[in-house]
Amino acid sequence: MxxxxxxxxxxxxxxxxxxxxxxxxxxxxxxxxxxxxxxxxxxxxxxAIATVGMAFTDLNASMKPHFVGLTNFKRIFSDYNLPQILGNTAVFAVLSLGISLLFALVISIATQYFLKGKMLAVVYRILWLIPSIIPSVVYVTFWKFIFDPTEGGLINKFLLNMGIISDPVSWFTKGAMAIVILATIISTISGGMILLSSAINSIPEDLYKAARVDGASEKSVIMKIILPTLKWPLMYITISDLIGFVSSYFFIMLLTQGGPMRDTTTLSLYAFQQAFNLKYYGYGAAVSLIVVFISFVLTMLLIRMFDFNQMIKPSRIED
Amino acid sequence: MITLRNIVKNYDGKKESSRAVDGLDLVINKGEFVALLGPSGCGKTTTLMMLAGLLKPTSGEIYFGDRLVNHVEPKDRNIGMVFQSYALYPHLTVRDNIAFPLRERKMPKAQAYERAKEMSKIVQIDHLLDRKPSQLSGGQQQRVAMARALAKDPEILLLDEPMSNLDARLKLDVRDEIRKLQRELGVTTIIVTHDQEEALAISDRVAILNGGKIQQYAPPEELFSQPVNLFVASFLGNPPMNLIDGVVQEDKGVQAIVTSGFEFRIPEARKLEAKHIGKPVKLGIRPHDLMLTDGSDPNAIAMKVDLVEHLGSGKLVKVMDAEQKMQSTIRFVTDNEAPVRHGDTIQMKIREDKFHIFDMTEDGHNLMQFR
Structure with missing residues (x-):
């Protein structure tokens, strides 16, 4: 009550x-x-705020910042290293992205469409995961061992034993960028591969059956059923990998320190070196802001290119 | 003509436990509309997949005409297929979806589009040609799937539960349209469904499957009036057939089935063979074949009303025998005007030409001989 x-x-x-x-x-x-x-x-x-602030100061090893306005940015654009560094960045990012996307795509289609449900496919994909779970330092050491310029290096030893070369080759002076890209893509492929594989896996079995009844060739199945399904995962991978490649310096620093000379120095590695090796904190911060700006512009371009608006738009019309 | 001869399908090679279809024989005439009907897991979809060539039979032969097609690829069988999920290509427009099988046959684009437009007119979706499947309602998607299946002018049309995703009213319309279209085009059509009403309404003949075997293959009215065994009898019909345990007895030349609740005299014309006398049987009566009568009728059975349900078009009455000795209740249907209320004692009788007697074997054969 x-x-x-x-x-x-x-x-x-x-x-x-x-x-x-x-x-x-x-x-x-x-x-x-x-x-x-x-x-x-x-x-x-x-x-982030500190970086933006620092970029407008002449902060260096003395740790006494003075406001200098846009001086740092003016210096960047008159920096005689800049063209080469930008070129390196572009080559590194574009090649790494292109090759790793292609590999991820080929591996996912091969294992999720042609070898769907086979044990072999699972084992193969697990093999590709290994590089991405090894700690970076160990991973880089492995590559250094492979391309070691002395007789002890794996490739040199192999080629010497085969009698193809008579003196050990200094791989890092000849193809530093190629080695850096190779090491980077092999550890990046697995991420894209996982996303693309699961996207392919989500395609209903009935679609493949309908395609078989309709007499579709493998090319049509891939071009008209599988690839369109991968549009959004591909967009995500492209954007996140591209930002990653533009702003990453870790592998390069461990493998080549940007050398020989500045052959493998990318913009973000340059920012790191300016800030932490030479202690030009203000200048390094300004360079890293440029990296952020480039990443931002690229992301916007890609979003427009992939027609992102279409994805978030509701698709179903009831009538 | 399609002939299936002793088809066996094991999903896992030689393992008996994975058997989905178990010695199936079926003949489908040219231009016929045949339904494969059965509960889930009876092997009806597996059979359809084998007809399509998406699955290969473990043993047995499939003939299209006199061509053995066991190892012929789906694309070379000249079939059209509608899937339960419709399986429209989500990234192609309706036009491209319908034209897809034609384009894959290397038909020039203009001609394929012309044909797509023609087909879309037949199924009344020609105003939707530029849409993507995700912009269509379920009924429209179903029509696109039909148009795609028919675009290549197939000899055989296979429908895998094509209407199970539509609402009840739309189902009726689509059902009629499919039937009309099939008649016009004269295409041999096989539909798989678990909906008995759909199967009975749409097809010339229905094959009822259970446990990977055909139980009965006959025109709809025959299935209903002359079920060969207990499974067919109890599977078909809604509300389901009443099945009452009893024993066949003979007294001075008059046969009767004695149940724990009542005694039913078998009319002279439908007498059982002598070997069944004294054996236990199941008496099967459809709810529509029981009717109210009055006490003066010599065949009247007194029953107590347990429950009355309104079906709209009539009443479904559940009755028990007066002493409640019977294990099961009996359902029958009356019209709305019948004065039947809960607790009443009523008199009912069984229509003398509409009952079935099944033996107690595993299959439950129907003992009534249909002459």
């Missing part, structure tokens, strides 16, 4: 006043977010 009365009173209250969430309930979502937003603030937002 008492509860009934309480209910009635509550109902009346609800009718007259708008319902207000108790404070405790209102505070819960923020309580859960708070620790992580603190981490984001300290490790992402503040450094």
């Amino acid at each position: 008492k509860t009934e009365m309480n209910l009635e009173i509550n109902l009346e209250l609800n009718e007259t006043k708008t319902y207000k969430k108790p404070l405790r309930k209102a505070i819960y979502p923020y309580l859960f977010i708070a620790p992580f937003s603190l981490l984001v603030l300290v490790f992402f937002i503040l450094p």
Whole structure:
């Protein structure tokens, strides 16, 4: 009886006043977010702001920043290293992206369409995953061993034993960029491969059956059924890999330190070297802002190229 | 003409446990509309897939005319197929979907599009040719699938549950249209369905499958009036057939089935062979073949009304025998005007030419001889 009365009173209250969430309930979502937003603030937002700020100062090893306006940016565009570095960046990013996309695509179609459900396909894809789970330092050491310029290097040893060459070849002076790209793509392929494989796997079996009944060639199945399905995963991989390649310096630094000379120095490695090897923090920050700007422009271009608006637009028309 | 001869299909090679189709024989005449009907897992879709060439039979032969097609690829069988999911190519327009099988046969683009337009007119979707499948309603998608299947002018049309994704009212329309289209084009059509109403309504003959075997293959009315065994009898019909356990007895030349609730005299014209006397049987009566009568009728059975359900077009009445000795209740259908209420005691009788008696073997053969 008492509860009934309480209910009635509550109902009346609800009718007259708008319902207000108790404070405790209102505070819960923020309580859960708070620790992580603190981490984001300290490790992402503040450094980003600091970088932007630094880019307009002459901060260096003396750690006494002075505001210098756009001087750093002017210096970048008059930097005689810039054309070569931009060229290196473009070659590295475009080749790495193109080759790793192609490989990821070929491997996924081969294992998820032609060898669908076969044990061999699974084993093959697991093999490709290995490079991406090995710690980078170990991975790079492995490549250094393979292309070691002395007689002890794997390739040199092999070629010497076969009698193809008589003296060990210094691979890193001859094809540093090729080695850097090779090491990069082999560890990147697996990411795209996983995404593309699962996208192909989501194609209903009935479509393949219908295609068989309709007498479709393998080419038609790939061009008209599989590839269109991969449009959005391909967009995602292209954008994320491209940003990754434009802003990555880790492998290059470990493999070649940007050398020989500046042959493998990309823009982001250059920013790192300026900031942390030469302690020109202000200048390094300015260069890294350029990297961010390039990534941003490329992303926008790609989104437009892939017609991203079409994906978020509702597709079904009811009538 | 399509002939299936002793078809066996094991999904896992030689393993008996993976058997989906178990010695199936079927003959389909040219221009005929045949339904494969059965509960899920009865092997009906597997049979269709073998007809399409998407699956190969483990043993047995499939003939199209007198050509053995066991190892012929689907594309070389000249078949059109509609899938349950419609399987429209999601990234092609309706026009390209319909033209797809033609383009794959190297038909010039203009000609293929012309044919696509023609087909789309037949199934009344010619105003949707530039849309993508995702911009169509379920019924429209179904029509596109039909048009695509028919575009290459197939000899055989295979339909795999083509209407199971449509709502009840649309189903009726589409059903009629498919039937009309099939008559006009004269294409041999095989439909797989679990919906008995659909199968009975649309086809010339229905093959009822269970456990990978054909139970009965006959025109719809024959299936209904002369089921060969207990499975066919109980599978067909809604509400389902009443099945009452009893024993055949003979007294002074009059045969009767004695159940725990009542005694039913078998009319002279439908007497059983002497060897069945004294054996337990199941008496099968469809709910429509029981009717109300009054106490003066010598065949009247007194029953107590347990439940009355309104079906709209009539009433479904559940009755028990007065002493409640019977294990099962009996359902029958009356018209809306019949004065039947819960708790009443009523008199009912069985239509003398419309009952079935099944023996107690595993298959439950129908003992009534149809002459």
